[in-house]
Amino acid sequence: MNSGGPEVQAAAWQWSLPLEWSAPGGAPAGGERPIEETARLILEVAPGERRLLPDFGWRGHQLERLETPVERAAAAIWAEEALERWAPHLGVERIEILEASADEVLLELQRRGSRHPVKIRRWKTGRTS
Numbered sequence: 001m002n003s004g005g006p007e008v009q010a011a012a013w014q015w016s017l018p019l020e021w022s023a024p025g026g027a028p029a030g031g032e033r034p035i036e037e038t039a040r041l042i043l044e045v046a047p048g049e050r051r052l053l054p055d056f057g058w059r060g061h062q063l064e065r066l067e068t069p070v071e072r073a074a075a076a077i078w079a080e081e082a083l084e085r086w087a088p089h090l091g092v093e094r095i096e097i098l099e100a101s102a103d104e105v106l107l108e109l110q111r112r113g114s115r116h117p118v119k120i121r122r123w124k125t126g127r128t129s
Contacts, residue, residue, distance in 0.1 A: 035090055036118045039109055042086045043079055043120045058082045061123045066100035075100075079107060 045057035059082070060066070060075035079095045092109050099106040102122070109116040 033116075035109065035111065035116050038087050038090060039083060039092070039107075039116075039118045040120055042082055043107070043118070044123075046123050049123075056086060058120075060105070065102075066097060066105060072097040072100070075105070076107075083109075 042056070043058040043060070046061035047057045047059055048054050050056050059078040063071055063075055066072050066075050076095045076097050080092060083090055083092045083095070090109075090111060092111050094110040096108045096110070097105060098108050098117070100122075105120050105122055107118045107120065109118060
C-alpha cells in the first residue's frame with residue numbers, strides 16, 4: 001500500500017574500517033580489500049595510542065628507521081604478532097617489509113598462498129633524533 005510518500009527500500013550495508021562514506025545516501029561504502037583494510041587499521045596505530053587498549057597496534061612505530069635487515073625483520077615479526085593478536089581471522093602466515101621511508105612502509109602479507117601489499121603510515125613515537 002502506497003500512501004503517496006517516498007518508497008523505502010531496505011539496503012544491505014557492509015561496514016568496513018576505516019569508514020568511508022558513499023554518494024548522497026550517506027551509507028558506508030563496502031570495502032573492496034578487507035584484508036588490507038583490517039591490517040592497515042591495526043598496523044597504523046602505535047601501542048599506547050588508544051587509552052582503552054594500550055597494547056593495541058604495531059610496535060614498529062617505535063623504530064627510528066627500517067633500513068637494516070635486523071630492523072626490518074623486527075618490524076615484520078612485530079607486525080605478524082599484532083595481526084595474530086588483534087585479527088587472527090585473517091590467517092596471515094608471514095609479513096615482509098618491501099619498502100620503508102620515514103613516513104610510510106610497504107608490507108606484503110602472505111596468507112593462504114596469496115600475497116597482499118599494504119601501505120601504511122608511520123608515526124614517530126618514543127625516540128627523538
